[in-house]
Amino acid sequence: MNRFAYTRAGSVAEAVQALAGDPAARIIAGGTNLVDLMKYNVERPDRLIDITRLPLAAIEEHEGGLRIGALVPNSTVAYDARVTARYPLLASAILAGASPQLRNAASTGGNLLQRTRCYYFYDEGTPCNKRVPGSGCPAIAGVNRIHAILGTSDHCIATHPSDMCVALAALDATVRVEGPNGPRAIPFAEFHRLPGDEPQRDTTLAHGEIVLSVDLPDRDFSRHYTYLKLRDRLSYAFALVSVAAALEMDGETIRTARLALGGVAHKPWRNAQAERSLEGRTAGPETFRAAADLILAEAKPYAHNGFKIELARRAIVRGLAQAAAGTPQSQTDKRIR
Amino acid sequence: MLSESGTRDAGDRIAITLTINGQRRQLQVAPWTSLLDLLREDLDLTGTKKGCDHGQCGACTVIVDGRRVNACLALAVMKDGASVTTIEGLSTGALHPVQAAFVEHDAFQCGYCTPGQIMSAVALIEEGRARTREEIREYMSGNLCRCGAYTNIVDAVESVLNGSSARREAAE
Numbered sequence A: 001m002n003r004f005a006y007t008r009a010g011s012v013a014e015a016v017q018a019l020a021g022d023p024a025a026r027i028i029a030g031g032t033n034l035v036d037l038m039k040y041n042v043e044r045p046d047r048l049i050d051i052t053r054l055p056l057a058a059i060e061e062h063e064g065g066l067r068i069g070a071l072v073p074n075s076t077v078a079y080d081a082r083v084t085a086r087y088p089l090l091a092s093a094i095l096a097g098a099s100p101q102l103r104n105a106a107s108t109g110g111n112l113l114q115r116t117r118c119y120y121f122y123d124e125g126t127p128c129n130k131r132v133p134g135s136g137c138p139a140i141a142g143v144n145r146i147h148a149i150l151g152t153s154d155h156c157i158a159t160h161p162s163d164m165c166v167a168l169a170a171l172d173a174t175v176r177v178e179g180p181n182g183p184r185a186i187p188f189a190e191f192h193r194l195p196g197d198e199p200q201r202d203t204t205l206a207h208g209e210i211v212l213s214v215d216l217p218d219r220d221f222s223r224h225y226t227y228l229k230l231r232d233r234l235s236y237a238f239a240l241v242s243v244a245a246a247l248e249m250d251g252e253t254i255r256t257a258r259l260a261l262g263g264v265a266h267k268p269w270r271n272a273q274a275e276r277s278l279e280g281r282t283a284g285p286e287t288f289r290a291a292a293d294l295i296l297a298e299a300k301p302y303a304h305n306g307f308k309i310e311l312a313r314r315a316i317v318r319g320l321a322q323a324a325a326g327t328p329q330s331q332t333d334k335r336i337r
Numbered sequence B: 001m002l003s004e005s006g007t008r009d010a011g012d013r014i015a016i017t018l019t020i021n022g023q024r025r026q027l028q029v030a031p032w033t034s035l036l037d038l039l040r041e042d043l044d045l046t047g048t049k050k051g052c053d054h055g056q057c058g059a060c061t062v063i064v065d066g067r068r069v070n071a072c073l074a075l076a077v078m079k080d081g082a083s084v085t086t087i088e089g090l091s092t093g094a095l096h097p098v099q100a101a102f103v104e105h106d107a108f109q110c111g112y113c114t115p116g117q118i119m120s121a122v123a124l125i126e127e128g129r130a131r132t133r134e135e136i137r138e139y140m141s142g143n144l145c146r147c148g149a150y151t152n153i154v155d156a157v158e159s160v161l162n163g164s165s166a167r168r169e170a171a172e
Ligand SMILES: Cc1cc2nc3c(=O)[nH]c(=O)nc-3n(C[C@H](O)[C@H](O)[C@H](O)COP(=O)(O)OP(=O)(O)OC[C@H]3O[C@@H](n4cnc5c(N)ncnc54)[C@H](O)[C@@H]3O)c2cc1C
Pocket: A026, A027, A028, A029, A030, A031, A032, A033, A034, A035, A036, A051, A070, A074, A096, A097, A098, A099, A102, A105, A106, A107, A108, A109, A110, A111, A112, A113, A114, A161, A162, A163, A164, A209, A210, A211, A212, A236, A237, A238, A239, B054, B055, B056
């Protein structure tokens, strides 16, 4: 790990100022991603700004929904009674990720800003456009089993690894941030970005901006939801494909549909056309398959990840079936029903 | 100690206070020292193990302010003021019921993952969310065992959860 200076921020303003004034400074919260990347020399901050003492660790009622402070640990969110009652999709997605120890340390803000698990990104001995802009993307012609099938570019085919963010995308959360130019609110769909020709930028956050909270809107998907995560081992592994589904049902008819995919793109993947195609239809395999076809029509396989297209198709169909039936995937009983 | 806020240049050691296994300690740490390295290298508390050093194995599990975390991914300086329990602090004298259960159920082979497994199990029981074997397995999944003692580890944890022989023996 490189040597760095340490600042313990006493206020949001102080943290913003310290960060904005130093392009090589980084915010640290739980540290579970940043410290890991620093040990691999992928991140080499000259200063860490410790924000863990800032008053951003509360979950509060907000405009009929909930405001989750950036420092609330992932495990606290997952077990909060208001979250499990009103946003069980979010709780389930969090519990599908990492381990109990990591979820205790990981913060809400840090989870949003965790970086890809692309093996080339982690290996400073190889080129990588995300790590060293302009150096190339060895994944495209290399080993790309875990990589993206949707929204890729000629510059990067990495995926965003978060489970929590897939649920937040489906729930239409808002990210509230504060920067040198004041506060702003970013709709979740606009927070993460596709790689395009700037894969070094994971999000639309500017350097100097700090996440203050994630706000959940007043919308109840607590009856018809699921988070279905498929991976190489049943626990403590990142998603190959995951599906967050949230429905409102009128008997057998789908009134509202929200569907987000993880493990397939540089950001949680939503497709408005596919969601509209579900609405007003009777829940059933045909309807679900048609939506999956719409989403995957533009999927592009690479040498080793073609299996993800069929895996995603089946996960979408199964996830929608689980949500429609009101039988969400358990995160402890690993059998998929 | 840095009071509310403060800043230090690279190279400076920083004064922090930690309560480790009930004992208050004033320490000087470099900002890049992990809690794991502080425990093992500076304080000679080598019960906490370094398996992967990247959050992937759970061998370094300790309890900080009542929550189990991976000591390898925590910077010591950030834990200023915290209370840390390691395997060395689990019991004074008689074995902790979880330790006794690990012995009784033969829940280890080489023993390298064992301190982390035990700390994790102690926290799991405290959290009170696991009842079934399936739940024990899931909530112990942050601790890998290269020797594959998993079945016996689940047996040991289950026996303590059920308040069976291990707890009674330790209490005697
Ligand atoms: C072995 C392992 C397995 C894992 N498995 C999973 C998994 O299956 N699913 C999953 O979703 N995740 C998984 N994770 C990732 C984990 O969820 C993230 O590491 C964690 O959420 C990051 O949060 P943190 O608070 O520790 O972030 P930090 O490491 O503190 O920070 C991460 C990034 O966010 C920035 N940051 C932090 N807070 C803010 C803020 N408030 N404003 C602006 N920037 C900020 C930091 O500057 C840094 O760039 C795994 C991690 C490990 C090590």
